[in-house]
Amino acid sequence: MHRPLILVTNDDGITARGIRHLIESVGELGDVMVVAPNSPQSGMGHAITVGDTLRLTESSVFPGLAAYECSGTPADCVKMARHFLLKEKRQPDLVVSGINHGSNTSISVLYSGTMSAAIEGAIEGTPSIGFSLCDYGFHADFTHTTAYIRSIVQQVLSKGLPAGVALNVNFPARREEPLKGIRICRQANAKWVEDFVERFDPNGRSYYWMTGSFVNFDKGEDNDEWAIANNYVSVVPCQFDLTAHHAITQLNNDWEILG
Amino acid sequence: MHRPLILVTNDDGITARGIRHLIESVGELGDVMVVAPNSPQSGMGHAITVGDTLRLTESSVFPGLAAYECSGTPADCVKMARHFLLKEKRQPDLVVSGINHGSNTSISVLYSGTMSAAIEGAIEGTPSIGFSLCDYGFHADFTHTTAYIRSIVQQVLSKGLPAGVALNVNFPARREEPLKGIRICRQANAKWVEDFVERFDPNGRSYYWMTGSFVNFDKGEDNDEWAIANNYVSVVPCQFDLTAHHAITQLNNDWEILG
Secondary structure, eight states: OOOOEEEEEOSSOTTOHHHHHHHHHHGGGSEEEEEEESSOOTTOTTOOOOSSOBOEEEOOSSTTSEEEEESSOHHHHHHHHHHHHHHTTOOOSEEEEEEEESOOOTTHHHHOHHHHHHHHHHHTTOOEEEEEESOOOTTOOOGGGHHHHHHHHHHHHHHOOOTTEEEEEEEOOOOSSOOOOEEEOBOOSEEEEEEEEEEEOTTSOEEEEEEEEEEEOOOOSSBHHHHHHTTOEEEEEEESOOBOHHHHHHHHHHOSOOO | OOOOEEEEEOSSOTTSHHHHHHHHHHGGGSEEEEEEESSOOTTOTTOOOOSSOBOEEEOOSSTTSEEEEESSOHHHHHHHHHHHHHHTTOOOSEEEEEEEESOOOGGGGGTOHHHHHHHHHHHTTOOEEEEEESOOOTTOOOGGGHHHHHHHHHHHHHHOOOTTEEEEEEEOOOOSSOOOOEEEOBOOSEEEEEEEEEEEOTTSOEEEEEEEEEEEOOOOSSBHHHHHHTTOEEEEEEESOOBOHHHHHHHHHHOSOOO
């Protein structure tokens, strides 16, 4: 029987607790290969490294596993992994990214390095999943995610995903009561409202820290914010076609300068 | 009469020729404020600066204009500009980004810092447009874009854009014959196939340069690649809701673990 090849990456870097938990969760389901950033890459969005060099070195973080540290972004990791696997005439059967330390629900999907790795996998036609835990704490408890990760990965390995779709899976922070189950969701209508905290360096010149508060405008019960707030695992199918198809007709009708 | 406030940014950095041409093109249509990266940010996707500091300093690149150089990404520039304008109880009426030196058609929209600035504007509810020229050359000719930029900006200032939509505008490289007009398009189905060129540093350790070739799978005539190839200006309305809505029903039907 074909044992699937599972490519694991993340955006918190190869030494993060989250990627270790993800590897332990999927290890029995296939052969695992790790290509992850050698430093934290949070907030990198779908950045790639152009106009600069990349390093890729073997890693000793996971003894017994094929593991590599990459100097680039999460999307770079997926691109490099595919390239070097292709030389061996192999390709991953699944890309999993995470577990991210912190939420990637709603609009955060755009800024998420975790999800950019999954979307990069989907662009290449590989079923791909990004996992995030809505708990930023260093000592965050990941244990409630294990069974769900295995179930979701098994479903995706056996049934695949619609073409061009990657999954954005978020877990609520661990509570006393167990998780209620999975909800297939849409991305909630919400955004970050930034603040910039001004400080002064020893030379008296100003610099800023970006901070933000999350504002949810969405009253629905079919979105990822609602699912997380109600102790469900949220699963949002995401696509890389950004076209606002509904707007094409309107622009064609309204504009007077198409000639 | 209200004179609109136009926020200009880019991803090639404040000293690039493209942003200068964009400022000159829109200067008569409103008050211009420039907040642009202090270094090239190509390929940054929707990256933002978290876990690091930001600098924002006045710039002398455009005498007579309110111009600032930011140490962050294009999305950071839009966030910082909005924040400091808000303190003065002002907000931009339009965000324009570019002109990018190089194409941002098709899948490149995901990697594009130019478009991430425009999408950041759209998240905030401001009509926003990213402009790119399909010519990477330092001495690229931008003159054929001027009249189209003005027309598009005037249309958007007078008619607005659908909620949650930013425009991805690409211009063909200058040819002998004039541009044929504007096509409202969808994002073409195409991707980059990467290659990694290995080199060795003076210490004998390997490093890599990412290179790529663009592969277009799309046979349609309603997409941006077709428009550019046929000497039209391509305009793709883009959205920041990544939900693959068509996949929600399928996952709900197929999966057995919703619990």
